[in-house]
Amino acid sequence: MIRFYTNARAQSGFAYIAAIVLLVVVAGMATALLRLTGTQQSTVNQALLGARASLVARAGIEWGFKTCPTASGMTDLGQFKNETGFNVSVDCQFTDYQEGERASGQTSVSQAKRIVQIKAVACNGGAARCPESNAGIVAGAEYVERARMATMCIVLNAGVPDGPCET
Numbered sequence: 001m002i003r004f005y006t007n008a009r010a011q012s013g014f015a016y017i018a019a020i021v022l023l024v025v026v027a028g029m030a031t032a033l034l035r036l037t038g039t040q041q042s043t044v045n046q047a048l049l050g051a052r053a054s055l056v057a058r059a060g061i062e063w064g065f066k067t068c069p070t071a072s073g074m075t076d077l078g079q080f081k082n083e084t085g086f087n088v089s090v091d092c093q094f095t096d097y098q099e100g101e102r103a104s105g106q107t108s109v110s111q112a113k114r115i116v117q118i119k120a121v122a123c124n125g126g127a128a129r130c131p132e133s134n135a136g137i138v139a140g141a142e143y144v145e146r147a148r149m150a151t152m153c154i155v156l157n158a159g160v161p162d163g164p165c166e167t
Helices: 014-067 079-084
Strands: 073-077 087-099 111-123 145-157 160-164
Touching: 014 073, 014 087, 014 111, 014 145
Parallel strands: none
Antiparallel strands: 073 087, 087 111, 111 145, 145 160
C-alpha cells in the first residue's frame, strides 16, 4: 500500500493573501468613485451658481433699461441679495450726440440721440459691490461672478429721452 502525503500546511496561507489584495483593490476603487462623485457634484453646483448669477446680472440689465436713460453712475442693487444670494452692481454711462449735424454747425436737420451703455455684474461674495475685491473670497470654490453688457440708443427731444432710435 502506497501512501501519498500532501503538505497541506504549506498551502494554507495563499487564500488569506488573495483576500487581502482583493480588499485593497476594492477599497481603492471605492475611494476613486467617491472622489469622482464629489468632483461631479461640485461641477454641477458651480454650473447652477453660474446660471443663477447670469440671471441676476440680466435682471440688473433690465433694471438699467428703465433707469439708465436719465441717470448715470454706479448703483448697487442690494434687494437681490436677500432673494437670490447675489449682489448686483449696475454701471450706467451715456453719451449725447447730434446725428446728421453739418460741418458748419447747422443743426436744423440733425437729431439729438443718446447712446446708453449698461454693465451689470453679479457675484455671491460678501462685499456690497461687485466685482469682489477680497482675494480670499474670489479664490474660493463657491465664488461665482457674471457680467453682462448692453447698449441702447434713445432719441432726445429737448434733452429729455423720448423713445428708442429707429432700427
